[in-house]
Amino acid sequence: MISSNDKAGHYAVIFTSKKGDDLEGYGDMAAQMVDLASQQPGFVGIESFGEPPFGTTISYWESREAIAAWGRNADHRLAQQAGHGRFYETFALRICRIEDVRRK
C-alpha cells in the first residue's frame, strides 16, 4: 500500500478522479489495469485510495519513457477510452519528476 522503491529521478503519475454513475465493468477494468501496469518495463510501484465517487492512484516509474510506453499499450488505450468517455466525470492526471524522497 506504500510504494517503497521509488526514489529521486523516478517519475510519479498522480491520477485523481471523480467517477460517474455508470460503473458497470469499472472494478474489473481497474483491477486489470493495475495488474497489467505492474508488469510493464520501468514500473516501480503503485498506491491507490478510494473514497467513492473520488479516488486517487499514484503510480511510480523509472522514466518518462516507461510512462509513455505504458500509455501506448493497446489494452490500456481501450481502458483510457472507457475511462474518459464513460467512467470518469472528472479527472486530473499529473506527470511529475521526483526530486526528493524521505521515509520512516
Next chain:
Amino acid sequence: MISSNDKAGHYAVIFTSKKGDDLEGYGDMAAQMVDLASQQPGFVGIESFGEPPFGTTISYWESREAIAAWGRNADHRLAQQAGHGRFYETFALRICRIEDVRRK
C-alpha cells in the same frame, strides 16, 4: 477533492502513510494542518484520501521554496514531530516537480 489549479512547473508533495494505534489527537491535528497549509504563500491545492490505517495526502505548491517555508512553519514542525514520533508507523514523502497535466 480534486485540486484544479495545479499546472506544469508547480510542485506536488505526495505523503503516503500507515498510522499506528495511538491516534489520540490525530484527527484534530491533521485537520488543523490542512487548514494552516491552505493559508501558506504558494499553496495551490490539496487532495486527501484515507483507507485506515493507510492514507495519502497530495499537496500542490507553486515552488520548492513555498514547500520549504511550510516545512519551517513552527506549528507544522510540532505536528511533524508528533507524526514522526507517535502517529505514523511508516510513511513516504516525495517532493515532485509537475511536468505535465491533463484534465477532463
